[in-house]
Amino acid sequence: MKTRILPYVLLMVLSMVINAMEVQGQELNVSDTQNSGCLSRAPSDDGEERPISTIVLEKEGNILSVQLLNIESNCATSDFVVTSRIDEGSDGQPCTLFINADAVVGEFLTSCTCQFNVSCTIHDVEPNVFYLDCWWYKGLVELTEGEPLVLADVYEEATIEGLNFTLRKAFHQASVKKNEWTGEVCLPAEVSYEGQTYAVTSIDRYAFKGDTTLTKVTLPRTIRSIDFIDFADFADMAWYNIDLFYGCSALKSIEVEEENPFLCSVDGVLFDKEKTILFAYPAAASRTSYTVPESVTSIETYAFTNNPHLVTVSMSDNVTDLGAYAFKGCTNLEEVELSSNLKKLIMCIFRDCPHLKTVTIPEGVTFLGFSLFAGCTSLTSVEMPESVTKGEEAIFENCTSLKSVTLSPNLDLIYHRMFLNCSSLSEIQIPKSVTGVRTNAFKNCTSLKTLDLPESVCDIGWSSFEGCKFDSLLIRGIVNSNWINEWFFSGMDTRTKVYVQPSEVEKYQKVYQGTVYPLTDEMNGISDIISPVNNSSELFDLQGRRLHNAPAKGVYIKNGKKLIK
16 A cells, blocks of 8 residues: 655645636546444543544546545434546646535434445546545545555644644644743744654644743744634634634734745734735734724634734724624723624624723624623713614623613613623613513613613513612513512612502512502603602602702603693
């Protein structure tokens, strides 16, 4: 059995040539397809299930036998359809054989997965040397008639010249692992181990994470992936966070060798080769202002995290995706000009930016993520555009200077901890689109004197008003009785006047130690609050507060009706 892997740089060039070619591939005849059904997983010594992906090729004449072992697929799989084609090479390069195994699934998919083995026979394969593109394997292979070629996706840990690597043996590729870095680091393009050469193509996602002494890193021409996952594939992997340099507080610059076909660096900032994706901005870069290049359409997760120097950042309207945690912990950041073409602001983008003073949420944004502005202690006001319909927990948590918020008239809920510890909040109007107020939503909003919940609100979580010192709380809707118990008003100042529908007064009196007053059918807003039933001669202002002194000229409430003086 023989196997030959070209030097990695040549493989990259070959891959690019093949991808760029517009060649009509010759479809090959596939027969005798079989699969094993769902296989049980054999656990490894540490109890984890790690079946090894393997490709076995055996050739007799122009007939190629193929075995694909340990394909992961959905448990509803009933069969596989295997297709193949061969594309002629150019300029003397070997041809490329493509093999695809596509699962045939039942009517109802299940959430579980299992291992399959699939075998097939492919006819009319002439050469013995070709570039194979099959399942997880892409590389040059050389077959010997009658001898099986086994390509197992085996990994091995190795320390080479003082650095730790993971070796992916079938590809002759290496991934840089966690090491003790300090100062300026230049990663090698290749390493040798036990007589074999491995191209350094990947970086373990934790290789640099949390390193506080790394000041500069240079990536070689061969780097193309994190954890052997190509940078180009991250667009389809929303669950994968590229936090490669998270916590590298001394990192001033990220450089890339010019020959790298996948990545580049501009002023120490890491981009893809076309400069459409901004991957990472160094935490110690000393600029106070930064303009994202107009070519950029996507800013990745953690891109600007923990930079203490940036004061202003602007981006063009070409940006359509802004990753989670993008500006988290930028302690001097005051202003960010966002793209008007963003549709979502996802979790923690501005979390713990204590100097952030103003953010304009673009019209067209429909979703606000978890802890979006949490800890932005200098933020004083926010306006949601009408496009916002949904959000997640703790959007404004610990925004202690926030005084006013204009909510979207289409927002569905006041979410868990949405305004938790917003101690300066004094002005908010709940739109009629809101159907629920979740637990701890207004906890410790000590400056909010009046809260008027519209009829649409039918669910109010426990302790939603803990620590609040309202003068008046109006609950106009009929709240689900399951929520109304001893926890409903937990921690709220009992001097608060609570106004509810007349039919609900008795229900609330059982759980509230303060006074509950009825609303009338004619009430239309806070200005129509009536006075207590047995105190009809008393005067109240438009916020429902009892007046103890003779009022000046203005509009007041007496005996449930407006009084103009």
